[in-house]
Amino acid sequence: GQQLNQSPQSMFIQEGEDVSMNCTSSSIFNTWLWYKQDPGEGPVLLIALYKAGELTSNGRLTAQFGITRKDSFLNISASIPSDVGIYFCAGHSMNRDDKIIFGKGTRLHILP
Amino acid sequence: SAVISQKPSRDICQRGTSLTIQCQVDSQVTMMFWYRQQPGQSLTLIATANQGSEATYESGFVIDKFPISRPNLTFSTLTVSNMSPEDSSIYLCSVEDRAGAGGYTFGSGTRLTVV
Numbered sequence: 541g542q543q544l545n546q547s548p549q550s551m552f553i554q555e556g557e558d559v560s561m562n563c564t565s566s567s568i569f570n571t572w573l574w575y576k577q578d579p580g581e582g583p584v585l586l587i588a589l590y591k592a593g594e595l596t597s598n599g600r601l602t603a604q605f606g607i608t609r610k611d612s613f614l615n616i617s618a619s620i621p622s623d624v625g626i627y628f629c630a631g632h633s634m635n636r637d638d639k640i641i642f643g644k645g646t647r648l649h650i651l652p
Numbered sequence: 653s654a655v656i657s658q659k660p661s662r663d664i665c666q667r668g669t670s671l672t673i674q675c676q677v678d679s680q681v682t683m684m685f686w687y688r689q690q691p692g693q694s695l696t697l698i699a700t701a702n703q704g705s706e707a708t709y710e711s712g713f714v715i716d717k718f719p720i721s722r723p724n725l726t727f728s729t730l731t732v733s734n735m736s737p738e739d740s741s742i743y744l745c746s747v748e749d750r751a752g753a754g755g756y757t758f759g760s761g762t763r764l765t766v767v
Contacts, residue, residue: 573755582658582744582758583695628694630756639685640756642695 546629546643553619554651561646562613563629571632572605572612573640578625586627587614616648624650653749654679658759665735665766672731673762675745680725683748686718689761690741698743701728735766 575583589605602615629643655678684701699707707720742761749757
């Protein structure tokens with residue numbers, strides 16, 4: 541079945557550093573979504589991308605919908621302690637009848 | 653964005669028993685979904701809750717184990733039946749957020765521990 545390959549699996553960074561993570565697939569998606577999940581909470585949508593090549597920002601977050609429609613990246617600039625959490629990419633394929641599939645997540649740790 | 657209220661937020665249950673999880677949305681939505689998130693893992697779709705008809709289950713999930721109700725466009729329940737420790741997970745409901753920023757909105761989840 542369809543799979544999303546999300547990397548890196550985890551990251552350890554210093555506060556203030558920039559962060560980059562990405563998702564790739566062998567299948568084409570028509571929507572890419574990026575979520576953040578804090579402990580004990582459900583995922584919260586950060587950015588939604590609907591068009592190939594689209595570059596969208598939300599504060600310090602920037603995400604892009606790859607031109608091939610098979611990949612997406614999320615960047616976080618000038619990380620702060622509250623950025624700690626798990627980031628998931630998710631894709632919605634035309635063939636999936638409104639269902640989305642999730643990457644395995646990137647666990648972000650910020651070193652004191 | 654749609655606001656989802658999911659109950660209970662957590663529970664500890666004995667093996668062999670069943671737990672019903674409720675998902676209430678503050679607006680009418682067409683699509684409601686139930687996900688499972690095993691410890692340290694990503695989200696796996698269990699089923700799509702269809703209003704007025706039987707839920708559509710994903711491969712590996714069956715109605716006898718995870719019966720779902722969807723009596724109207726704002727409410728759904730998921731029951732985890734005849735539980736075993738392997739069912740210990742977070743269960744999340746989700747709706748398609750057509751009116752908001754797009755994407756899918758999630759409830760805060762039900763953390764289930766089976767002992």
